[in-house]
């Protein structure tokens with residue numbers, strides 16, 4: 120265990136030090152992150168600080184959730200700046216393990232399999248991604264044993280799958296979800312936004328505009344909502360759509376045109392070379 124500067128959290132880099140530091144504390148709140156913290160994470164953290172006496176933020180760029188052609192090496196690593204932000208926010212502990220500490224058996228270690236929904240949308244574009252996410256989340260929950268774990272609504276499919284895993288594997292933790300934080304333009308905050316140049320940043324707002332267009336046409340059914348969103352995206356040549364789907368939030372399966380009720384519109388697109396995701400609630404009526 121290393122005690123960092125006065126305003127910084129205690130940095131724990133081993134599982135045993137983390138268990139010792141948290142032993143006997145009942146209302147621990149865990150905020151799992153990949154680091155490169157931004158205001159979206161700070162919204163999770165400020166809610167976490169309201170919920171429990173002890174907040175621990177994990178910072179771990181989990182190799183298991185990155186595919187062979189993805190941005191694992193390029194993923195921003197900003198530990199120093201992250202620790203400053205967490206100190207200012209009043210977080211007590213950071214768990215920042217090495218890959219060897221988390222996966223001592225390397226590629227031969229046991230994995231969680233995300234199931235049917237894990238192979239759709241993000242999981243279809245990024246095979247194995249959700250197995251990697253759920254494996255690391257299960258490990259973090261076992262290491263920290265928090266009362267509450269925090270996630271952001273921006274990763275709606277991740278939230279659905281984590282909840283499903285917690286239910287299926289009977290893990291005793293409550294999930295708390297915090298709304299997506301957006302720039303004034305509507306662009307959802309993401310650690311990957313830092314890769315966008317000025318033109319791409321302007322183009323990236325089309326994702327949230329497309330979600331708004333879907334919501335405005337939702338009184339005419341799923342197909343009309345999808346067409347409205349697609350129409351918005353067509354006007355922006357820098358955006359290359361990966362998927363645009365409307366799903367039933369209870370099952371996370373695609374909603375058909377006859378579906379009525381609350382739904383989620385999901386979008387993923389490349390803006391230049393940067394892949395972004397977003398989602399918005401819509402209500403299908405009419």
Ligand code: PAF
Nearest residue numbers: 151152153181252255274
């Ligand atoms: O959403 C993320 O930042 C990651 O997928 C998570 C939950 C920290 C697991 O690595």
